[in-house]
Amino acid sequence: MKKYTTDKIKNVGIVAHGGAGKTSLTEAILYNAGLTTRIGKVDDGSTVTDYLPEEIKRQVTINLTPAPYEWKGYKVNMIDTPGYSDFIGEVKGTLRAVDNALMVVCGVSGVEVQTEVIWDFLSEKNMPRIFFVNKLDRENSNFAKVVDELKESFGAGVVPIQIPIGAEEQFSGIVDALNQKAYTYKDGKPSEIAIPEDLLDQVEEYRDVIMEASAESDDELLMKYLEGEELSSEEIITGFIKGVKDGKIYPVLAGSALKNIGIQQLMDGLVEFLPSPLEVADKDVLNEPPSALVFKTLADPYVGKLSFIRVFTGTLQGNTPIYNASLEKEEKVGNFLMVRGKTQENLAEVVAGDICAVAKLQDTLTGHTLCTKAKPVVLEGIDFPEPTLAVAIAPKSRGDEDKVGNAITKLLEEDPTLSIEKNADTHETILRGMGEMHLDIVVDKLKNKFGVEVEMQAPKIPYKETIRGSVKVQGRHKKQSGGAGQYGDVWINLEPLPDGVFEFKEEIFGGAVPKNYFPAVEKGIREAMQEGVLAGFPVTNVRATLVDGSYHPVDSNEMAFKIAGSLAFKKGAEQANPVLLEPIMNIEVMAPEQFMGDIMGDLNSKRGRIMGMEPKGKFQIIKAQAPLSELGRYAIDLKSITQGRGSFKMEFAHYEDVPQKLAEEIIKARKEEKQAN
Numbered sequence: 071m072k073k074y075t076t077d078k079i080k081n082v083g084i085v086a087h088g089g090a091g092k093t094s095l096t097e098a099i100l101y102n103a104g105l106t107t108r109i110g111k112v113d114d115g116s117t118v119t120d121y122l123p124e125e126i127k128r129q130v131t132i133n134l135t136p137a138p139y140e141w142k143g144y145k146v147n148m149i150d151t152p153g154y155s156d157f158i159g160e161v162k163g164t165l166r167a168v169d170n171a172l173m174v175v176c177g178v179s180g181v182e183v184q185t186e187v188i189w190d191f192l193s194e195k196n197m198p199r200i201f202f203v204n205k206l207d208r209e210n211s212n213f214a215k216v217v218d219e220l221k222e223s224f225g226a227g228v229v230p231i232q233i234p235i236g237a238e239e240q241f242s243g244i245v246d247a248l249n250q251k252a253y254t255y256k257d258g259k260p261s262e263i264a265i266p267e268d269l270l271d272q273v274e275e276y277r278d279v280i281m282e283a284s285a286e287s288d289d290e291l292l293m294k295y296l297e298g299e300e301l302s303s304e305e306i307i308t309g310f311i312k313g314v315k316d317g318k319i320y321p322v323l324a325g326s327a328l329k330n331i332g333i334q335q336l337m338d339g340l341v342e343f344l345p346s347p348l349e350v351a352d353k354d355v356l357n358e359p360p361s362a363l364v365f366k367t368l369a370d371p372y373v374g375k376l377s378f379i380r381v382f383t384g385t386l387q388g389n390t391p392i393y394n395a396s397l398e399k400e401e402k403v404g405n406f407l408m409v410r411g412k413t414q415e416n417l418a419e420v421v422a423g424d425i426c427a428v429a430k431l432q433d434t435l436t437g438h439t440l441c442t443k444a445k446p447v448v449l450e451g452i453d454f455p456e457p458t459l460a461v462a463i464a465p466k467s468r469g470d471e472d473k474v475g476n477a478i479t480k481l482l483e484e485d486p487t488l489s490i491e492k493n494a495d496t497h498e499t500i501l502r503g504m505g506e507m508h509l510d511i512v513v514d515k516l517k518n519k520f521g522v523e524v525e526m527q528a529p530k531i532p533y534k535e536t537i538r539g540s541v542k543v544q545g546r547h548k549k550q551s552g553g554a555g556q557y558g559d560v561w562i563n564l565e566p567l568p569d570g571v572f573e574f575k576e577e578i579f580g581g582a583v584p585k586n587y588f589p590a591v592e593k594g595i596r597e598a599m600q601e602g603v604l605a606g607f608p609v610t611n612v613r614a615t616l617v618d619g620s621y622h623p624v625d626s627n628e629m630a631f632k633i634a635g636s637l638a639f640k641k642g643a644e645q646a647n648p649v650l651l652e653p654i655m656n657i658e659v660m661a662p663e664q665f666m667g668d669i670m671g672d673l674n675s676k677r678g679r680i681m682g683m684e685p686k687g688k689f690q691i692i693k694a695q696a697p698l699s700e701l702g703r704y705a706i707d708l709k710s711i712t713q714g715r716g717s718f719k720m721e722f723a724h725y726e727d728v729p730q731k732l733a734e735e736i737i738k739a740r741k742e743e744k745q746a747n
Contacts, residue, residue, distance in 0.1 A: 258330030287313030347423025545638025594635030
C-alpha cells in the first residue's frame with residue numbers, strides 16, 4: 071500500500087447488533103477494493119476478519135479486526151467489531167481509535183438493542199456516523215419501515231439518501247436521491263440507469279428532506295433556503311457533507327452485502343461524507359511530537375504480543391525506541407505493521423491519524439500511551455465496562471495450575487473486560503467476564519491457544535460464622551506419656567466484636583500464664599477460627615481475652631498452650647450463640663425507566679433492599695443491597711429483564727446474619743458435602 075498523508079485517511083468502525091451483517095459487509099468492501107478474489111462467507115469460515123478458531127466455530131465476531139483498504143485516493147482504516155454485548159469492550163476500544171462509525175442495520179430486524187447502546191456511545195463522542203441498511207434481498211426486509219424506526223429512535227438527523235429498486239428477492243439496485251442517479255446491479259457490478267418512473271415522486275420527497283437538512287447545517291444556506299431561494303445541487307451536497315461531518319446529519323444508505331448491491335456507493339459515501347483525522351483535530355496539534363494510544367492487544371503464545379495503535383500526533387518511525395508514558399518506561403520497536411485480518415505488511419513510518427500495529431512490546435498494554443521520552447504525554451484512555459459474571463475455574467489436570475495462571479495472564483493482557491482473583495475464603499480462582507458466551511470463549515482460547523483445559527462452576531459463597539453471646543470457657547491440654555509431657559491451661563472470655571475481624575487481649579494477673587505463651591494462645595485461637603462450629607466456615611467479628619490459666623514448670627510449652635487456646639475457642643463458640651453470616655453486596659443498576667418496576671420486583675425476590683433511585687439522562691439508577699448468594703447470575707437475569715439495555719455494578723458492602731431457615735439448609739448441605747469428601 072502506498073503512503074497516505076493525514077488528510078487522505080478515513081478511520082471507520084463498523085458497528086451493529088449481532089447478526090446485522092457487519093463482517094459480510096466488510097468482506098464485500100474488501101472484495102470491491104480489489105483485495106480479495108471472492109466475497110468470503112461467515113457460514114463457511116472464509117472471511118478475512120473472522121479468522122480465529124473460536125469465531126469460525128461460533129460464526130460470530132469476537133475481536134475487533136482492522137481491514138484497511140484503498141478507495142478513490144484514500145486509505146480507509148476500517149475496523150470490524152463484534153455485535154454481541156459480551157464483547158462490548160472491543161467496540162469501546164474501536165471507538166477510541168476511529169473518528170467515524172458505519173452503523174449496520176438489518177433490513178429485516180431493524181433497530182435492535184445494541185444499535186441503541188452503541189448509538190449512545192457515539193452520541194457521547196458526537197462522532198459522525200452513516201447508516202447502512204443491509205440484507206434488503208431477504209424475505210420480509212423493508213427499507214421504509216427500518217428508516218421510520220431509525221427516525222423514531224434517533225431523531226430528525228436521520229436522513230435517507232437512497233431508495234431500493236425492487237424488494238426482497240427482486241431487490242436489484244438503488245436510486246441515489248442526493249446525486250439524482252440510479253444504479254442497477256448484475257453480479258455485483260453497477261450500471262447507471264434512468265431513475266424508474268414509479269420512484270420519481272419518492273425521490274422528490276427525499277430531495278426536499280435532504281435540502282432542508284443541508285440548509286440547516288450551514289447558516290448562509292439556511293438564510294437562502296428560508297428566503298425561498300432554490301439551493302443548487304452543489305450547495306445541497308456541500309451542506310449535506312458539512313452536516314454529516316459535524317455529526318448533525320446521519321445518512322441512510324441501502325444495499326445487500328451478500329449480493330454486493332450498493333456497496334460501491336457506500337464506499338464512495340464513506341470517503342466523501344466522513345471527516346479525515348485532519349478535519350477532526352487541530353492541525354497544529356497533529357504536528358506535535360509523536361503520540362499514540364494502544365486500543366487493542368492480541369496475545370499469541372508463538373508470535374508474542376501484537377499491540378494495535380492509533381497515532382494521534384506526529385510521525386512514528388520504525389526501529390526507533392518508543393516511550394511508554396503510562397509506565398514511564400522505554401520499549402524497543404521494530405517495524406510497524408499494517409494488519410488486515412491475519413495478514414501483515416511492514417511500515418517504515420506511521421503518520422498522525424493512521425492506525426497500525428506493533429509486535430513484541432514487552433510491558434505495554436491496552437490503554438497505554440506511546441510517545442517520545444523528550445516530550446511525554448498521557449492520552450485519554452478507554453472506558454471499559456466492568457466484568458459482571460463470575461465463575462470458579464480449576465485445571466482439569468493436576469499440576470496445571472501454573473500453566474493456567476500464565477495463560478490467563480496473557481488473556482487478561484488482550485481483554486480488559488476480564489478479571490481474575492483468588493478468593494482467600496473459598497480458595498477458588500474466580501474468573502469474571504461480560505457474559506456466558508464471553509467466559510465460554512475464554513475456556514476455548516485456553517485450550518486452543520495455550521493447551522490447558524479448565525472446568526467452570528458456580529463460585530462458592532464465602533459464608534462466615536460469628537457469635538452473638540459472651541462466654542467464659544476453659545481450654546486445658548494435658549498429655550503425659552513418659553518423660554516430658556505437655557501441659558497448657560487457659561481461661562478465655564469470648565464476646566462479639568461488631569467493628570473488627572478479630573482481637574486478642576490478655577488480662578492475666580499474678581503470672582498465671584507466663585507472657586511468653588501469650589502468642590501461642592492467640593495462634594491456637596486464630597487457627598481454630600478457620601473452621602467454625604456450625605458448618606466449618608471461617609469465624610469473624612470475635613474478641614478473645616485471656617483472663618486466667620495455669621502452667622507446669624517442666625511440661626508447659628508453646629504447642630501445649632496453642633492447643634489449649636484452640637480447645638477453649640471451639641468450646642466457647644458452641645456456647646456463645648453461633649450464627650451464620652452471608653456477604654451483602656451494594657448493587658447499582660442503570661436501565662431505561664420502563665424496566666424499573668420489573669427490576670425492583672426481581673431484586674425484592676432476591677432478598678434485596680432498594681436503597682434509592684435517581685435519574686441519569688434517559689436512564690434511571692437503582693441503588694440496592696442484596697445477598698451475594700442471590701446474585702450469581704444477575705448479569706444474565708438483568709439482560710433478560712431489560713432486553714439487554716440494563717447494566718450494573720456490584721461491590722461488597724458487609725456481612726449479615728443468614729435467615730434461620732436458610733441457614734439450616736446451608737449447614738445441612740455443607741455437612742453432607744464434607745461427609746462425601
